[in-house]
Amino acid sequence: MNDSQRIQAVDVTPRDDDSVEISLYEKRERIHPKSIHGRFEQIRNMTVWTTMGIYLLGPWLRWDDRQAILFDLPARQFHIFGFSFWPQDFVFLSWLLILGAFSLFFFTVLAGRVYCGYVCPQTTWTRFFTKIEEWLEGDRNARLKLDAAPWSPTKLFRRGSKHVLWLALAFATGLTFVGYFSPITELTVRVFSFDLGFWEFFWIAFFTGATYMNAGWMREQVCKYMCPYARFQSVMFDRDTLIVSYDERRGEPRTRGAKSRDQDAAGDCIDCGLCVQVCPTGIDIRDGLQYECITCAACIDACDLVMDKINRPRGLIRYTTEHALEGGKTHVFRPRMIGYGVMLALMGVVFMVALASRVPADLDVIRDRTKLYRTASNGHIQNSYRLELHNMSQQAQTYQLGFRGPEGLVWSGPEEVTMNAGETQTVGVTLGFDPFLQVVETQPVWFTLQSRTDESIRTEHESRFIAPAQ
Numbered sequence: 001m002n003d004s005q006r007i008q009a010v011d012v013t014p015r016d017d018d019s020v021e022i023s024l025y026e027k028r029e030r031i032h033p034k035s036i037h038g039r040f041e042q043i044r045n046m047t048v049w050t051t052m053g054i055y056l057l058g059p060w061l062r063w064d065d066r067q068a069i070l071f072d073l074p075a076r077q078f079h080i081f082g083f084s085f086w087p088q089d090f091v092f093l094s095w096l097l098i099l100g101a102f103s104l105f106f107f108t109v110l111a112g113r114v115y116c117g118y119v120c121p122q123t124t125w126t127r128f129f130t131k132i133e134e135w136l137e138g139d140r141n142a143r144l145k146l147d148a149a150p151w152s153p154t155k156l157f158r159r160g161s162k163h164v165l166w167l168a169l170a171f172a173t174g175l176t177f178v179g180y181f182s183p184i185t186e187l188t189v190r191v192f193s194f195d196l197g198f199w200e201f202f203w204i205a206f207f208t209g210a211t212y213m214n215a216g217w218m219r220e221q222v223c224k225y226m227c228p229y230a231r232f233q234s235v236m237f238d239r240d241t242l243i244v245s246y247d248e249r250r251g252e253p254r255t256r257g258a259k260s261r262d263q264d265a266a267g268d269c270i271d272c273g274l275c276v277q278v279c280p281t282g283i284d285i286r287d288g289l290q291y292e293c294i295t296c297a298a299c300i301d302a303c304d305l306v307m308d309k310i311n312r313p314r315g316l317i318r319y320t321t322e323h324a325l326e327g328g329k330t331h332v333f334r335p336r337m338i339g340y341g342v343m344l345a346l347m348g349v350v351f352m353v354a355l356a357s358r359v360p361a362d363l364d365v366i367r368d369r370t371k372l373y374r375t376a377s378n379g380h381i382q383n384s385y386r387l388e389l390h391n392m393s394q395q396a397q398t399y400q401l402g403f404r405g406p407e408g409l410v411w412s413g414p415e416e417v418t419m420n421a422g423e424t425q426t427v428g429v430t431l432g433f434d435p436f437l438q439v440v441e442t443q444p445v446w447f448t449l450q451s452r453t454d455e456s457i458r459t460e461h462e463s464r465f466i467a468p469a470q
């Protein structure tokens with residue numbers, strides 16, 4: 001059995017309640033995770049605040065008098081700090097996506113689902129929504145009580161305030177998202193003066209609604225049923241991947257209550273259930289590795305608190321590996337991890353080199369296809385070309401046009417053009433020769449574009465000069 005099959009097998013290990021048939025349409029029990037303090041909670045706080053901060057502040061950053069991160073679809077330009085990308089640069093976007101995918105593979109093999117537990121947007125937003133809920137409705141027990149209580153002015157006020165704040169955060173999320181595509185300063189002014197275009201209104205409303213539903217209502221359901229990563233991550237796991245696990249050999253037989261237990265016969269688990277109460281996906285980690293576990297480590301913090309109280313060593317639930325749990329040695333460097341790591345490093349280097357050597361100018365040459373060549377009134381043999389020039393830099397540029405090709409060809413057309421930043425121009429030129437003085441055969445020619453403003457900007461494009469048969 002390979003690793004993925006084995007982990008799938010862990011997923012379906014019969015649990016105590018597997019004998020009970022569960023309807024596919026059974027009503028979902030709302031999960032109210034208990035808040036907990038601990039070292040992993042502090043790390044999680046740091047990562048979710050950082051993720052949220054970067055997202056919300058991102059479009060407000062400025063660079064060279066413009067929005068630092070702006071995906072300007074109408075102008076077909078992507079600005080990311082000092083870089084501006086055009087449709088011609090699509091290859092960089094593809095590289096970025098491939099790099100992102102390999103990073104995910106690499107870190108999943110190395111550290112399991114750390115992405116899910118600490119920086120995933122679903123985790124981050126759900127956490128903020130839960131904090132708002134906790135602030136207005138109280139801790140886990142108070143929220144459970146409020147759920148069960150009949151409607152009253154207090155319940156109405158608390159619930160209403162919660163939904164108002166949820167909607168406010170969801171709206172900030174939607175506005176920020178659209179602000180990555182439409183300059184956010186003007187967009188914000190238009191929002192508050194009710195002067196939005198249809199598509200701006202639609203996308204802000206869509207992302208507000210999606211955030212409100214996903215983080216406020218659906219929460220762990222998104223991870224369990226909608227996220228594809230939860231489904232395919234098992235194929236990247238092996239016995240040395242970091243997981244959150246309960247140490248069954250140490251914990252069992254579990255004995256309820258700390259005082260009544262027989263220290264020699266009982267395991268360390270006092271069956272307090274705290275690890276289940278803090279779990280945002282509502283699972284019991286003592287049932288084994290489950291695909292619902294997002295490795296947020298809340299259960300580790302909870303159990304460590306319990307162990308401290310009953311004077312037992314921490315780590316009954318801990319970050320570990322299957323090899324370590326079985327008493328073996330964890331291998332950090334495995335062929336699969338080295339493979340992903342090498343691929344990631346190689347692609348990272350290639351991407352950086354390609355980015356550093358990117359020329360912010362584009363030259364496309366289109367030969368006149370209606371005639372292979374023409375004979376001018378002075379008897380010269382000529383080919384016509386259309387040069388499409390694109391200044392992809394952030395400054396105005398003066399370019400010198402020219403060509404490399406066979407001796408005897410004469411250029412006819414503009415030799416210099418000045419273009420504003422981001423401007424596109426089309427220039428018609430001809431190449432020709434005097435057949436009474438020179439013989440030029442059909443050969444390749446290279447059109448060149450050299451900036452006079454910035455000597456490092458130079459590009460060329462190959463075409464062909466076609467001459468009559470001799």
Ligand code: SF4
Pocket residue numbers: 246251268269270271272273274275276286302303306316317
């Ligand atoms: S928190 Fe620890 S002691 Fe309490 S039930 Fe969970 S594993 Fe057992």
Ligand code: SF4
Pocket residue numbers: 244275278279280281282283284285292293294295296297298299300
């Ligand atoms: S089992 Fe533990 S690590 Fe997994 S999701 Fe629940 S609390 Fe987080």
